[in-house]
Amino acid sequence: MLRWLFGLFVLIPVMVMTTGCAGDGVAGGGGTPEAKAGSRLVVRGELASKARIAPPPDSQAVVELRDMSRPDGRVLAEQRFDLQGRQLPVPFELAVDRAKLAPGERYAVRGAVRSGARPAWASDAIAIDTAKGTVDVGALELAQVRTGAFATTYQCGDRQAVIDYTQFSMRLRVGDDTFALRQVPAASGAKFEAEGDPSTFFWSKGKGGTLSVKGKTYPECTIAVEPPARPLRATGNEPGWRLDLDGTRLSLVTDNGSRRTIATAAAPETTTDARRYTATSDRGPIVVNVQERVCRDSMSGMPFPHAVEVVFEGRTLKGCGGDPADLLKGPEWVVEDINRAGVIDRSRVTLDFGPDGKLSGRASCNTFSARYALSGETLKISNPATTRKACPPALMQQENKFLALIKSVSKFDIDPQSALVLKTADGRTILARR
Secondary structure, eight states, rough: OHHHHTTTGGOOOOOOOOOOTSSSOOOSSSTTTGGGTTTEEEEEEEOOOOOOOOOOOOOOOEEEEEETTTTTTTTEEEEEOOTOOOOOOOEEEEEEEEEOOOOOOOOEEEEEETTTEEEEEEEEOEEEOSSSEEEEEEEEEEEOOOTTOOOOEEETTEEEEEEEEOOOOOOOEETTTTEEEEEESSSSSSSEEEETTTEEEEETTEEEEEEEEETOOOEEEEEOOOOOOOOEEEEEETEEEEEEEEEEEEEEEEEETTTEEEEEOOEEOOOOOOEEEEEEETTEEEEEEEEEEEEOTTTTTOOEEEEEEEEETTTEEEESSSSSSSHHBSSSEEEETTTTTTOTTTTTOOOEOTTTSSSEOOOOOSEEEEEEEEEEEEEEEEEEOOOOOOOOHHHHHEEEEEHHHHEEEEEEOOOTTTTTEEETTTTTTEEEEE
């Protein structure tokens, strides 16, 4: 299932049935779909978003039809096209030879928009009725993708490996090292190798796999036991309320702290980007909906990783939940702009927010380390220290500007294109992407 959830973004060596721009027709011969309905399955629809996303100019749309009955989720038809500034919705059309379809098997279509090197928005998988000649799936609604949201941890002897599927690749994290792996042909299972280093690979077979890092092969990998779900805290305003959910115990404080209700929650119903909890209390049922999308506190403006809605006693309370630091942590951010002046071509400025309050990265010439801390409304970066290497004057000037700016950061945000924006009190900014 994991491979399907992000399998859309893994390049699998199969025949591509459609390419080019939406509306260009279907590759593989002339004629209309109706003329070949007996030999081909045609799937039509459009990529859309209720959030009115505005993809950057370099965005690419991807739509795939996959065989969900196979462990590798084999691609049967695919369409990719550069958006070139076009806004959603955009139409698509796929076609697949019916000889590739087997009776009784399950097939589904999914769409996405990628920005740069990673998927930024993706739809749920929609099952397809292959008995029809032409299937119109309507709008594939896109939602923001949170990198790492579907990472899987494997135990390989005394070593742990974290696997996360991204755009056309697998991200492998082993200790402090991170590798971008691409799929390569294999006699069985799915094998991914580091570019330029075939001695670093992960070869998945069923629920296990084989890990090799720079020529060192580890014992057979098995999926590590997942830790218990983290406690969830959510808050809202006007009137003020707070929700604490830890395992099955739910505490809801409402009406600006004047009422507290304790309830027992059942296991959540989950989708790829949402959870729904139902709890029972002596005051009636409580329903909690948690969506995996950026939510900003209505008073402080602080971004949170979850939008939370609580339905209780005929009221719907809306607010934000989770830890804002989770939006910062994960793969490093690459700086694209320093105070609206861009960055020097082929220079590299990065930010890596660690789980322990440490910030590290490259400042242009030198590497740096610092501390970061989040309070109710602010982000503070303190005590930056760098190595002492000397570089050309232009790089040193950019580095000094960057280091001076991060010491003045007071807030952060995640923009509609999933970019990180660090802000100072006087309006200066740093913009970075994963």
